[in-house]
Amino acid sequence: MPAVRGDGMRGLAVFISDIRNCKSKEAEIKRINKELANIRSKFKGDKTLDGYQKKKYVCKLLFIFLLGHDIDFGHMEAVNLLSSNKYSEKQIGYLFISVLVNTNSDLIYLIIQNIKNDLQSRNPIHVNLALQCIANIGSKDMAEAFGTEIPKLLVSGDTMDVVKQSAALCFLRLFRTCPEIIPGEEWTSRIIHLLNDQHMGVVTAATSLIDALVKKNPDEYKGCVNLAVSRLSRIVTASYTDLQDYTYYFVPAPWLSVKLLRLLQNYSPPAADEPGVRGRLSECLETILNKAQEPPKSKKVQHSNAKNAVLFEAISLIIHNDSEANLLVRACNQLGQFLSNRETNLRYLALESMCHLATSEFSHEAVKKHEDVVILSMKMEKDVSVRQQAVDLLYAMCDKSNAEEIVQEMLAYLETADYSIREEMVLKVAILAEKYATDFTWYVDVILNLIRIAGDYVSEEVWYRVIQIVINREEVQGYAAKTVFEALQAPACHENMVKVGGYILGEFGNLIAGDQRSSPQVQFQLLHSKYHLCSPMTRALLLSTYVKFVNLFPEIQTQIQDVFRQHSNLRSADAELQQRASEYLQLSILASSDVLATVLEEMPAFPERESSILAVLKKKKPGRVPDNEIRTSKSPHPPNSSGTNNHNDSNNTSATNADLLGLSTPPSSGNTTSGGLLDVLGDLYNRNNSTPSNQQNNAKKFIFKNNGVLFENELIQIGVKSEFRQNLGRIGLFYGNKTQSPLHSLSLELLWENSTKLNVLMKPVEPLLEAGAQVQQMLTAECLDDFADSPGMAVSFVYNNVPQKISMKLPLTLNKFFEPTEMNGESFFARWKNLGGDQQRAQKIFKSSSPMDLAAARTKLLGFGMQLLDGIDPNPDNFVCAGIIHTRLQQVGCLLRLEPNKQAQMFRLTVRSSKETVSQEVCDLLSDQF
Template structure:
């Protein structure tokens, strides 16, 4: 214990004996900082902070005004270290109410750190802010403006917006620029208040102070982004902005605003950005700014980052407005020079900007394709990522061969995190622009070999679909694949495709005359057995191999005994799926040999997936700026609200056809065979009568309508439903074959569960009825990589049998694209009540999903139908589906 502490303890003890409470002076902030930094362990630091917090609390309880400012300052430091300091909120308000500037400064600093709009305490500071905004001391008014901009809420914005507007008209530049920045925050919080600031903003453009001018242009930009009417109003100011920008470019040296020989680059960038907002989709405004933009491009130095930032903003403006073609070429050439810069940041900015503006002039960007391809070799991963994305955007029919060779070379040497995206995008590009099928197949094999185990499952399934639809290349493809996997089965995607080909077309090795090493049936079986025995192989790869072996028994009867032995071995496999497949296949070989030929016949070609319009060779997405996104969101919200207000009072177009997916044609369940079920359009002119006064009718499928190539559900066809059910056990009919030859009561098909590979263990009791609530789901929308399904929730029907709950699930099926600003709206007939819960998220990353609950009150027990409106952003493109009708059959 130090000498000072000993003396302090003796003094405290003496005062206690006299019955007088002694309050020692508060420790200074610098002493607390020194004490905390000297702590050797985290526990010692916590002990110091807890002791100091206890002393601060005692001082607050004692209403000690002497050390309140010092204690709040220490508390703020403790808060910045991550410790709780909520008990100091009211003390901050007391300091704000003080007349001393030093107290107000610490009080406002504490309010900005400890308060936000979620804290009810922040409303108590409104009156103090109002008083200080009118204070004659500019520094006190400035503190109030800073605090207001930091913690303002909607209520506070409405109360103080007029006071801020008065300060904008103040002659003091110090207060004026702070008031302008505060007005920007108010507009972002409460957009409808922007009308207050429109009259006073026009005069700000004549200010000589660059700080005020910078804030004024930011305020105008914010208002133009959020209001089309105000945007039209401020388009009249384009000549004024052009004049200001020209003066900045031509002005001489100004030591107050010079940055690397350029006069106030910050103001120039803000003006050019505002010109972009004002000139977008407006020919007259664009023509008036073409000359000044060309002058900026030619007169700005590129040796310093200040000049490069101005050129970058100028390029974005040129490509976004209705500029002249020659000016667009000049802008792209500037970005081309950026690509040759030694600075990695500038190269990255150039690639990113080219990706944004590629929609505007792709032909000019194609001239720099060689430089862009060279960026694929850059050691910086961020530059490689942007260069790869830009390369895919540049691919078309004329350069697909050259670009594919470059990208495959990149795929062979790039990091593993690039391989999945690169291989998937390459397949999409080749599917769109491939010159012929043989070239397409060859390149797909090269891609799978180069990407190795980093390829996604969609590449495998897409390649199999391609092979199945090119019968003239079946043997060629299979031969190439077999030669690759005979001695190397480590590349699992390649092995999966090869296994599928052997199972479907393996007999062609014996029937085709070809040059090269001959392969007999035993060698084919040995290749598949080698795949099964590879310990590091994936379960999905073994599924492909075991399916291929069982199918080969119909082509090569000599292999039947050998395959049966393998199935008996895998009947004890630890993996449930492989075990079930092996047991069911072994049963087919042993007891139902007469069915084997039909069960394992060659599959029909899969339906090709068309995810895009092949005729659109230069179909690239249009990158949206931040202001575009805000305007698009506001427009979509307004349209959605307008539609739902009067959604049943307008005529509607024909309802869209709904689609259901079936995986019956795929032995692994990885391909889609869509079956369309068109909804009959209403004949009545009244939309309400046609959709809600009629009961939908549906016919159950018959045996002839069921898929014939169902290898996963071969025994799950229509079954007999007796009027007097007999008790069954799990061992009475292990394979579910009692009703195999019957045809009675075929109007109720049984749906096989996914866990039963061959459908042999299915019984009717284990499946959902079409009128029940057991594991039902219905696809109501599948387009643009977004899939919407609805299903009854666990709540089912309410206790009064009139309240229904439906779960909406939205799935992003893309592997790389993000779906943003998802908005699902619905309306029900007037006889029903509809309530939509908030979705758990509005942005969907790749392969992610969200859910939303729909509660429907149907007291009249009418057929459930909804009118749906859907909007979202895909690759920053707004997509909207309006007024399509969804039938909900679960509760009818």
């Protein structure tokens, strides 16, 4: 405790010594209980306690609390200490309040009044104590009470520098808690000009505050750019003696330099009509790069750390601006020197920064010069995270000139690569092989090698991809059949290879059947030798291949029919295998050769559609994969067709879900062919989701699901597919024309005024929707704060010269931004108890709208977004859930309890949250659905 020695609180020192000398937990608890009883009696019975004694007892309570024991008294005595004029007493009072007082406490208004008194004090020490307390508590009440007071302190000419510094950091804390307190325009210029302050501590604190304000309102604070560049220029060109008090191991003001460089990354580079600012910034960056080349002024690690911190932030700004070719190349060369540095962290950071440089047209060639060193890093580095970064950089620097070499090196390393990065490497190799393939026989070889080397890590998207490319390119079909036939002859053949082989030979086995070594009989026996070693899903695919063989090779029809008749197929426990075997058997027996040729004809070319492999990779490593766009290509999986043309329809759902919206690579928004709505959405729009042709708006159903038909009438069908991650969401709306005439003047208007809580942006669509066609529109949503209503949309168009208008609600509700949270019973009920205040809970008792079905209630709660916690509530019929709502600036924990009363056909729903509005909004949203 800070005041023990200086104030000579002997009783506190003795108490701490007694606790430390306790031999057991029981002895410690006994001593603490004795002390608590003594303090309680002193507070209740002794009316003559002076400030020193109150301070001593409050210190003891603080110490007991820090040991992990609950303290339920002493708060008023701590508040009384705030009125003292003695620094040590006021300090202990503020410390106790900052640590122990709940923001919902009845004393909070009394505390606020004491803080206001100290803020108006002429004693800067008292003002600083008050500011530190406000920042430590940082509640919404504090923000509302002092949101206008602190900016006055911050810009006042009478305020001491040390108080300005604390005021800037305090206001930053409150702004992060409550962004609504952002100061008005009259404060903007005065806050920005703090960057010109003479005191470096004030400038450092103000830079952090301005950086946060800029992210909220960049246009209003754009004037900070000139001042930030000017201040940075003065620091960079200063010697360590000029800023002696703020020089760290011969580096002038490194922390302020880093903050200024980060602040400048919020804006695009200075415009050409500002040559002075642009030139001064370039000069600063060049000076930082020059200083990095100078011999170190100290051998201590602190010097190199500070110097490199500024250097890497400067390089980040160079990459962000992406406008000065000379600076980009120099930055690349500087980073290249770090690739051989002894420090692991430096090598990691160098590789990470070079990944971004590789995406710039100015520095891509400079990055490629370090290819050999990067390949060596991938193979030889001891730290797996550095090896991961080396793989990322190889992926980023790859182009037509070095694609084959990089892919070959990555394939070679894949055999010994860490298990944690194999799946990501497989995706990257597949993407590079397709993007830079000039000869698709090479692409086929690469993918088959991938399956051979790392079969367990080859996702379905990859082998779907090679099938689709082979089907769409006649020139590679014979080579693919021959290559996959040879690959299947390996003694140990991965199941993914069997899938690829089964599909390709079923389609193009006739192209190699002329060779005795790959005759129809040999092909069939080779595939069937793998049959009993495969999963039911792969067996189903092979059965489809066999029935294709019936059409391609009538001479082996009898053998194939015998396989269909086998007891293990016709009587299989797997319904899919059983159905395929029986149907294919009857088809091969009853159908004529012409019917067989029609039903079992070769798969048609897949329609043009965006690749999903790149999106899958970005989802696995968001923010770490450069936007290495892959060419628009065919559908990555077999279409959802019925009958025998679908080799793997048992697995179509997983294939469709692999990239619901391409969150990282937006799908094209052009028109598709007729019947496109079901084609785009796949079997997500199954019979259970279908709607009659009369007008229907199904917005309420989407509280519990993300995909389906949102609206339908006799003219238009509107489908939706959405995906949410933390506070961000992406929604795809599909407008399908059900008529035989085009829809003209298609116009979409967002009906939403509460953009301060939910920010929704939507892309425009073409005004003409052809007959039977479909157009896709993408919307993005960001949850800024909790909200109660859902945005609306007005859809207008003209059909046969008659204007039509549809109004509907979008499937954007608060629960979409839930993150499920696992909790055990003890944690749940402890948290439930802590959130017991009237301001933290909401409750509704309501009658079930239909006969009570607990299974249906469970299904709804599973789709609501929270984590359903089984086996926690003592009553097995009750449901309890936990989740966290993500907004831009905060995360709000939320607990839910649904208690059904079967006899009365009633539900009692209780929601508890740290934020009152969230509790009420979640309660209202869910109760309407039962």
